[in-house]
Amino acid sequence: KNEVEQSPQNLTAQEGEFITINCSYSVGISALHWLQQHPGGGIVSLFMLSSGKKKHGRLIATINIQEKHSSLHITASHPRDSAVYICAVGKGSNYKLTFGKGTLLTVNP
Amino acid sequence: DGGITQSPKYLFRKEGQNVTLSCEQNLNHDAMYWYRQDPGQGLRLIYYSQIVNDFQKGDIAEGYSVSREKKESFPLTVTSAQKNPTAFYLCASSILDRRHGYTFGSGTRLTVV
Numbered sequence: 001k002n003e004v005e006q007s008p009q010n011l012t013a014q015e016g017e018f019i020t021i022n023c024s025y026s027v028g029i030s031a032l033h034w035l036q037q038h039p040g041g042g043i044v045s046l047f048m049l050s051s052g053k054k055k056h057g058r059l060i061a062t063i064n065i066q067e068k069h070s071s072l073h074i075t076a077s078h079p080r081d082s083a084v085y086i087c088a089v090g091k092g093s094n095y096k097l098t099f100g101k102g103t104l105l106t107v108n109p
Numbered sequence: 110d111g112g113i114t115q116s117p118k119y120l121f122r123k124e125g126q127n128v129t130l131s132c133e134q135n136l137n138h139d140a141m142y143w144y145r146q147d148p149g150q151g152l153r154l155i156y157y158s159q160i161v162n163d164f165q166k167g168d169i170a171e172g173y174s175v176s177r178e179k180k181e182s183f184p185l186t187v188t189s190a191q192k193n194p195t196a197f198y199l200c201a202s203s204i205l206d207r208r209h210g211y212t213f214g215s216g217t218r219l220t221v222v
Contacts (some may be wrong), residue, residue: 004151033210041197042215086151096142096167097211099151 003027006087006100013107019074021103023087026068033097034061034072035086043086046072077107111136115200115214122187122194122221130185130217132200138212139205141183145169146197146216155198158183159205187219195221 005024013019023032034046047054047061049070054061058077063070074081087100113134122128132141140159144152154167158177172191177183183202187194200214 002151035213040215041199041218043199043201043213045210045212048210088152096154096157097152099144099153101149101151 004100021072023070029089033088037084113214134202138202142201144199
């Protein structure tokens with residue numbers, strides 16, 4: 001079993017829909033990261049969480065440390081949100097990250 | 110603007126040749142990382158460095174080598190010993206303060222022909 005599991009693997013939505021992507025992990029962590037990878041390959045860091053909830057524009061990330069679970073929500077989705085969303089966890093003091101396999105989101109107009 | 114520059118974006122290599130991928134950052138970050146991405150898999154750590162002149166093997170270091178002679182530079186050499194080098198390679202950096210996240214480069218796609 002992978003240390004970081006994401007669901008769903010693929011997600012197709014219509015413009016305007018509310019999107020949720022889930023991430024579960026099996027180890028104690030120091031922080032959880034949500035990343036966005038566009039078709040060109042470059043990765044952008046969206047959030048880093050160690051507790052609670054963070055919001056940036058239409059993106060919301062939550063984490064439940066007891067349940068070892070995090071969610072990324074996108075409100076009022078738009079075709080430009082189409083990308084791969086990756087969950088990654090950091091543990092210990094050496095700052096290495098363990099990555100999920102990613103969720104491919106396609107938002108149709 | 111500060112950031113990470115990876116070059117080249119696309120690279121073709123003949124079997125048996127070594128090739129070096131460049132990663133430069135002007136963020137004054139202490140730590141730098143190299144990751145490999147294959148289709149359907151999560152990113153995997155090749156090497157990382159937290160200080161100049163020191164680096165550590167990651168999970169898949171075999172067939173790769175790195176150097177960290179300057180804080181801003183962390184080149185990765187894919188040697189002929191790497192059995193399956195065709196992949197997408199990402200460089201990242203971070204400061205060692207846990208309140209801050211990571212910055213990623215735009216990646217280099219290496220194809221062995």
